[in-house]
Amino acid sequence: MLLGDQTWPELGDYFEDESLAFVPLGSTEQHGPHLPEATDAIIAQGFAREAARRTGYLCTPTVDIGVSPHHRQFHGTMWVDAPVFRDYVESFTRNLTYHGIDRVIFVNAHGGNVDHLREVGRRLRDDEELYAIEWMWDESITERIEEVFETPGPHGGPKETSLVWHLRPELVRENRIEDARDGGLTEFGEETGRVHGARTFYDAIDNTGNGVLGDQTDASPEVGEELFEAACDHLVELAGWLDDQPFEELVPKAHV
Numbered sequence: 164m165l166l167g168d169q170t171w172p173e174l175g176d177y178f179e180d181e182s183l184a185f186v187p188l189g190s191t192e193q194h195g196p197h198l199p200e201a202t203d204a205i206i207a208q209g210f211a212r213e214a215a216r217r218t219g220y221l222c223t224p225t226v227d228i229g230v231s232p233h234h235r236q237f238h239g240t241m242w243v244d245a246p247v248f249r250d251y252v253e254s255f256t257r258n259l260t261y262h263g264i265d266r267v268i269f270v271n272a273h274g275g276n277v278d279h280l281r282e283v284g285r286r287l288r289d290d291e292e293l294y295a296i297e298w299m300w301d302e303s304i305t306e307r308i309e310e311v312f313e314t315p316g317p318h319g320g321p322k323e324t325s326l327v328w329h330l331r332p333e334l335v336r337e338n339r340i341e342d343a344r345d346g347g348l349t350e351f352g353e354e355t356g357r358v359h360g361a362r363t364f365y366d367a368i369d370n371t372g373n374g375v376l377g378d379q380t381d382a383s384p385e386v387g388e389e390l391f392e393a394a395c396d397h398l399v400e401l402a403g404w405l406d407d408q409p410f411e412e413l414v415p416k417a418h419v
């Protein structure tokens with residue numbers, strides 16, 4: 164059920180029985196020469212809407228501008244400052260409790276949002292108002308991703324390329340996939356950009372000339388579909404688990 168497509172009486176029926184919502188969050192930022200700037204928003208919305216369709220739970224509108232200052236050197240990247248993002252997400256999430264929502268899954272597809280969504284979740288939980296958790300699709304299927312791709316790439320790599328190819332094939336610039344690999348950084352690991360253990364880089368452009376990481380030529384729409392289905396199953400299960408928890412179990416434990 165998509166919140167934006169419902170009328171208020173229809174939503175009244177939902178809130179009578181249910182108290183869970185999916186909130187999709189992405190970004191609008193460069194994803195190399197072959198993927199659209201909406202990549203993360205497309206992926207987050209794809210998962211949240213499909214999980215809502217399968218479970219009957221509510222899906223809110225998508226937040227499609229996130230914390231992306233580290234991509235600003237590339238044309239078109241939009242971002243908000245981290246404190247603004249935290250306050251905005253906290254505010255509309257807190258206000259969902261006014262209608263009876265007391266548990267939320269932040270269906271997130273942008274790494275730059277993670278810490279801030281965790282902080283929002285902490286604030287709301289500490290106030291014992293609402294329990295919100297952050298979920299990234301690729302973290303639910305890490306082993307499968309490592310089997311499928313030699314270099315999955317955390318940004319604009321074959322992982323995200325395959326997902327967009329499955330969800331919005333018309334937006335993948337297939338004739339730029341080799342450029343994406345050749346102009347970016349194929350091998351990206353824990354040690355990349357580290358000096359004596361310190362992470363020395365701040366921006367994507369510090370490591371990659373065209374903004375992307377990984378070998379995009381490993382991507383395909385078929386792999387995208389397989390990964391989408393596998394991660395979506397986890398999201399559906401997670402929602403079932405969350406709905407089953409008594410609210411008292413979700414709030415902070417008392418001091419010893």
Ligand SMILES: [Zn+2]
Pocket residue numbers: 194202203272273318319323
């Ligand atoms: Zn992305």
